[in-house]
Amino acid sequence: MKKAKFLLLATIIIIFLATVSSAAVAPLSLELGPDDSNPATPVMGDHMRFWSAITNTGTAPIEGLVAWISLVEIDPGNEQPVDLEDWSAHKAITGAALEPGQSLRTDWPMRLIKGGDYRVVVSATDRGGDSVFTSPTIQFHVRQKPVLQAGRIIPVAAGLPLLIIGLMVLHKTRQQGRRWHESG
């Protein structure tokens, strides 16, 4: 029993020390927040902006910093990473340098292309390190906007051919009337 207690205590201490030591060596801290001007209930087509602050919390300068934004769709049954190609022209910062204690604030604008539930995160790594650091995530919902309305398409799709058929009938009737007049 004593031996088991000792082993449990040793395990807890090892885990604690490992956690503390990894936190101590983490040279980067990332914060992520939404811009104040973001719409409260964003709709497809709206623009949103997030900001991130990357701080060098270590003691050595960081060279060749790379930070990028990622978006993940989390709709049930449709969980997938989103290709930001069409959502944002500003997807990464590269090559930045950070002195100890220095912070880098970056804005991440994006246009909401598709409705659904999303989670956004900023990740960073540097040239010399072997880890990727991530910010806390922000979750948001984009309301779907109907881009195709049957009430608009059907009248046009049915109406225009009918209008042309009407013109053809009118034209034919006029032609027949003219022939009838000429023969009469």
Add this chain to the structure above:
Amino acid sequence: MKSSWIIATKESTEILRSQRGLMGLLIYSGLLSAFSLLLVSNTELSLLDNAQVVYMMAGTVLSAGALLASILGSDTYAGEKERGTLVPLLCTPIDSTALLTGKGLGMLIVWCIMFVTATPYLWAVGASGQNLGAALVYLALFGTPVVLGFGLLAMALSARTGSVLASSLSIITLLMLAATPLLIGPGLRGTAIGRAMDAVNPFAGALNTFDSVIIDSEPFSAQMARLLLVAVWLIFCLMVARRNAAHPNFQ
């Protein structure tokens, strides 16, 4: 100019007031209707899916316009010759340039009617999406030189060969070659040959502009090279048509 305008109105009226012309317009309208109705069941498109639909519809309108211009152009000189009306027409006090201008203007009027017919369809599928206004502006700006170019080249072939069949077959083959970007995927177009063809193909130039403007929301400044390409195409076709229309085939 007055004689050109008289020929233009006569040509366009003949096309649009005849049952044959109205039937053509009905088929064109039916094509756009079928395309639009295919989309009704899918209302939860993303903005880009919607832009893709507008892009595809703009491409369809351009193809239909170029095809019709090719057919009408093939019928101009050769059709007049086959109907036995070319010699009396050339005996009238109208010079060859005025005749060509009149027939070209007639084709332009038909293209304008096709454009006007397509506008409600583009509005119906694209009004809630993005870049509908730009789609209409660029369809007019890039579509007109491409369509007129094919029509003028068809006229040149028509005057040169004196045969509706020969000129139609030649110009439609050329049009099919030019319209391959509609059929082949981006992968094949990304190869060296695909890129080289895109660089000299006015049809591909217009399609790439629609893609760039409607889907990627790129500005006018990014379209300058392609605008130059379609302008050069129009000028080239005009010169070829003028040269051949001056000496149409009487044999």
